[in-house]
Amino acid sequence: MSQEEKIKESLVNKFNYLSDSIKIVRPRRISIEVSLENFEQVFAYLAKELQFGHLCTITGLDEPEKLGFIYHLAADSGILINLRTYAPKNNPVIKTVTSYFPGAEIYERELVDLFGATVTGLPVGNRYPLTDDWPTEEHPLRKDWKPKPAKEGEVDKNA
Amino acid sequence: MHNAPEFKIPIGPQHPALKEPEGFSVALKGEKILGVDIRLGYNHRGIEKAAEERTYIQDIYLLERVCGICSHSHSTCFIQAVEEIAGLAVPSRALYIRTIIGELERIHSHLLWLGVAGHEIGFDTLLMYSWRDREVVMDILASITGNRVNYGMNTIGGVRRDINPEEKQEILNGLKILEERTKYYIEIATQETTIIKRLSGVGVLSREDVLRLDAVGPTARASGVKRDIRADDPYAAYGELSFDVITDDHCDVYGRTVVRVKELMESYKIIRQALEKLPDGPLVVKAPRKIPIGEAISRYEAPRGEDVHYVRSNGTEKPDRVKVRAPTLANVQAVKHMLKDRFLADMPIVIAAIDPCFSCTDRMVHLKEQDCGSDKVINWPSLHTYSIEWHKERGIDFTQLNKKLQERFTR
Numbered sequence: 001m002s003q004e005e006k007i008k009e010s011l012v013n014k015f016n017y018l019s020d021s022i023k024i025v026r027p028r029r030i031s032i033e034v035s036l037e038n039f040e041q042v043f044a045y046l047a048k049e050l051q052f053g054h055l056c057t058i059t060g061l062d063e064p065e066k067l068g069f070i071y072h073l074a075a076d077s078g079i080l081i082n083l084r085t086y087a088p089k090n091n092p093v094i095k096t097v098t099s100y101f102p103g104a105e106i107y108e109r110e111l112v113d114l115f116g117a118t119v120t121g122l123p124v125g126n127r128y129p130l131t132d133d134w135p136t137e138e139h140p141l142r143k144d145w146k147p148k149p150a151k152e153g154e155v156d157k158n159a
Numbered sequence: 160m161h162n163a164p165e166f167k168i169p170i171g172p173q174h175p176a177l178k179e180p181e182g183f184s185v186a187l188k189g190e191k192i193l194g195v196d197i198r199l200g201y202n203h204r205g206i207e208k209a210a211e212e213r214t215y216i217q218d219i220y221l222l223e224r225v226c227g228i229c230s231h232s233h234s235t236c237f238i239q240a241v242e243e244i245a246g247l248a249v250p251s252r253a254l255y256i257r258t259i260i261g262e263l264e265r266i267h268s269h270l271l272w273l274g275v276a277g278h279e280i281g282f283d284t285l286l287m288y289s290w291r292d293r294e295v296v297m298d299i300l301a302s303i304t305g306n307r308v309n310y311g312m313n314t315i316g317g318v319r320r321d322i323n324p325e326e327k328q329e330i331l332n333g334l335k336i337l338e339e340r341t342k343y344y345i346e347i348a349t350q351e352t353t354i355i356k357r358l359s360g361v362g363v364l365s366r367e368d369v370l371r372l373d374a375v376g377p378t379a380r381a382s383g384v385k386r387d388i389r390a391d392d393p394y395a396a397y398g399e400l401s402f403d404v405i406t407d408d409h410c411d412v413y414g415r416t417v418v419r420v421k422e423l424m425e426s427y428k429i430i431r432q433a434l435e436k437l438p439d440g441p442l443v444v445k446a447p448r449k450i451p452i453g454e455a456i457s458r459y460e461a462p463r464g465e466d467v468h469y470v471r472s473n474g475t476e477k478p479d480r481v482k483v484r485a486p487t488l489a490n491v492q493a494v495k496h497m498l499k500d501r502f503l504a505d506m507p508i509v510i511a512a513i514d515p516c517f518s519c520t521d522r523m524v525h526l527k528e529q530d531c532g533s534d535k536v537i538n539w540p541s542l543h544t545y546s547i548e549w550h551k552e553r554g555i556d557f558t559q560l561n562k563k564l565q566e567r568f569t570r
Contacts, residue, residue, distance in 0.1 A: 026243070028392055029456070054373055054386070056458070057484035059469045072456060072467065078391035082456060103373035103492045106199070107484075114207075129200030140208050147208075 003077060004030055007050060015042060031082045039085045040095060043071065046083065047100045051075050055097070058107040060115040062143045067092045067115055087117065096121040114141040163189030170506075172201045179515065187503060195498045197491060210481040215241055215315055215450060218478065222468075223309050225483060228271065231257075231264045232461035233468070233483070234313045239394055240470035241315050241478075243455035245446060251396070252440045253317035255433050258396040259330070260304065260312050261459075262426040262433075266337065267296045268462035269419045269426075272514045273344060276416060279508040280357045285347070292340045299333045301539060302326065317443025327434050334427050339567070341423045348420050358413035362497040362509035365410055374493040375486050376464020377422065378513050380406045381414035388460035400432045412512040449476050461486055463514050487515050 001009075004024045011032070012019045021033040034042050046052040052073040061068030063086070071083040087094055094111075096119050097104045109128040111117040116139035130140075139145060165188045172180040182198035206225060210218045223234040235257055242249055270293035277285030297307050303326050304310035312318050322330075348354060364374065369382045379386050387404040389397040405421045407414040454471040464486030473479040490513040497509050537545065550556070 025455075053370060056456075056465065056467045057469075057482070057489075059480070059482040061471070061480055070469070072469070074392075074458075076386070076391065078393075080392065080456065080458070101373055102371060103489065106488060106491060126196065126198045127200075128198075129203035131200070140205060147205075 002027075004028070004079060007079065007081075010050065011042075011045075014045060018042070028077075028079050029082070030079065031084065033084045036085050036087055036094070039083075043083060043097060044100065046073055046081060052079075052081055055101040055104055055107075056080070058097075058104065058111060060111045060117065060141060062115065062141065063089075064143045065089060067117060069094060069111065069117070071097070092116065093118045093120060095119070098122065113139070115139050116142065163191075165193065172198070181515075183506075185498075185503065185506070190502050190504070192498050192501050192503060192506070195495050197495060199488075199491065207481055207483060210478060212477065214448075214476045215478060218481065219313055219315070220311070222481070222483065223311065223313075225485060227308055228268050229264065229461040229463065229466065229485075230309045231260050231312065232459050232466050233485075235261065235395070236457050236459035236461075236466045236468040237470065237481070237483075238313050238315050239459070240455040240457035240468050241450060241472075242446075243457065244453035244470065244472050245315070245450050247316050247444055247446055249317055250441045250444060251438045252321075253442050254396045255437050256318045256320075256322055256442070257313065258400070259322065259430055259433050260300075260310060261395065262429050263296055263300050263303075263330075264310075265426050265462045266423055267293055267300065268514070269423050270296065272419060272462075272511075273416070275511050275514075276412075276508065279511045280354075282353065282357075288340075289344065292337065295333045295336050298539075299330055302329060314443060314446075316446035317441070319443070321442055322434075322437070327437070330430065330434060334430060338424070338427050341420060341427070344420045345424075348416050354416070355413060358411065358416060358508070359409065360411055360413075361501070361505050362412045362415075362512050363410055364493055364497050368493065368496055372492045372496060373489055374464075375489045376461070376514075377415050377418045378464065378490050378493060380404065381418045382410040383408045386465075388458045388465050392458050394457070394459060396433060396436075397429075399436070400429055402429050412508055415512045449474060450478070463487060464489060487513065 004027065007030060008022050008024060011022060015038070017038065018032065018034065023031045025031050032042070052075045054074040056072040056074050059070040059072065061070065066086045066089050068084060068086050073081045073083060085094070092115070094117055096108055098108070098121070105123065105125070106128055108119045108122055109125070112119055112122070113127055113130045113134075165186065167184055167186050170183040170185060171177050172182045180201035182201070184196040184198070186193040186195070206221060210221060213221060219234050219238060222237045223230045225233045270289050274286040274289040274293070277283060277289065300310065301307050303322060304312050304320060312320060364378070364382050366382045366384060369379045369384045374382075375386065383406050385404050385406050388394070389402070390404050402425045405418050405425060407417045409417065450472040452472055452474045454469070456467065456469045459466045466486055467484040469480070469482040470478055471480040494510060494513055498506060501509065
């Protein structure tokens with residue numbers, strides 16, 4: 001049995017509801033989908049018990065009827081797990097993972113600025129990556145957001 | 160010292176000591192740093208959004224410009240994800256050529272870093288030496304790819320240019336000089352007292368902190384964490400080549416210097432093997448214009464550490480989502496930690512030690528003669544000669560020195 005299959009088996013034994021949502025995509029790549037309410041226990045189990053001790057980054061997705069979040073967790077064996085969860089678009093609230101990975105702070109700020117997610121428990125700090133005067137209701141990586149066309153030869157007086 | 164007043168100083172986003180815009184708000188008590196608040200985002204160009212508006216082929220060139228130094232890293236990382244979605248079997252000759260360019264890029268990046276580090280500690284002789292030697296690898300890259308940076312070697316399904324036997328010989332000749340010089344730098348880094356004393360105990364980051372803060376690349380490896388994507392999650396031709404992952408236990412800027420100079424030797428080893436084994440065959444397989452629905456994540460060991468690209472396709476010729484995480488972002492939290500309770504004077508070298516990104520310039524000069532309006536193009540060799548003559552006329556002549564150097568290498 002390959003290492004990937006062992007990881008899958010141990011996850012399914014621990015969390016029965018994952019049996020249909022774990023896929024071994026290719027050697028060293030596993031993809032898991034989990035509901036928002038079960039997210040933290042699976043995340044904690046991967047990070048603490050299965051030694052997936054490196055959070056590469058968090059990818060935000062506009063689905064577009066909901067917001068998707070993929071946590072890319074790597075182990076020293078080279079195996080990478082893409083742990084995916086969804087939040088409704090009208091109330092996109094997720095919990096911070098900075099208690100597991102303090103380095104996640106900057107990735108979560110990106111989700112706040114670019115996707116309009118609300119991350120609870122995020123420490124007070126500077127926004128990233130948009131400017132301080134960027135409107136808080138505009139999130140550039142949402143599919144319905146389009147850059148305003150600049151008028152030729154005209155300077156935007158409101159900017 | 161305990162009576163020293165506490166105050167805050169802003170450094171950046173525009174500041175003479177910074178090469179790129181970033182904001183530091185440093186809380187000081189006397190000369191000691193109490194804490195640092197970092198504001199990033201001044202270089203945010205909306206590349207991820209722009210990538211969704213362009214075709215996959217256009218995106219290669221867009222993403223190659225995420226960074227001026229690790230341009231090949233970003234384009235390779237991106238196309239690896241696209242090729243995985245499309246299920247393309249990239250010819251092994253192309254994988255080897257990607258590996259060779261990737262390692263040449265690492266050499267130029269690490270030598271550049273060595274010079275910057277020397278400069279930040281007032282050791283400008285090291286800057287002059289290492290940047291002169293860096294020209295050897297820049298010339299190799301320019302002659303193989305046509306560019307000093309932003310090589311444009313990659314395309315979906317393979318590479319766009321071959322390495323012919325003459326170019327192979329040119330690389331091997333260059334490596335001989337570079338290896339000789341690197342041995343000298345390893346000697347400097349491990350024996351020169353001023354370097355050891357200035358860098359030891361500066362910017363300390365323990366092994367536990369690396370693991371906790373998710374630092375990557377030479378920054379992690381200098382704290383004894385053996386993480387290298389080339390070995391852990393092999394891509395391109397790395398799985399078929401043998402090399403060592405260099406680590407060090409000093410956990411400070413000194414350790415990061417040692418790791419980088421020693422990694423140069425590994426790069427030479429990798430390139431020699433890759434040139435030796437370079438398989439025959441096609442350079443590219445035909446890739447579809449529309450990439451089928453799917454997603455993939457690709458990892459790449461850039462000179463600064465792990466680079467991550469996530470790509471999702473929707474069956475059209477444009478990607479649905481492209482996510483880029485460059486290594487510097489992963490090391491930002493570590494920098495905050497390294498600066499705490501240290502002296503303000505250590506700040507430049509501590510920041511430089513994670514090797515944050517810089518930009519390179521173009522090298523082709525296009526002159527329009529004022530009188531007749533005719534075009535005159537100066538190519539790289541004649542520009543090089545012109546600059547040497549220009550300096551000679553002003554009394555700066557390195558001919559004798561260069562001759563000595565050449566004799567040493569050909570001996």
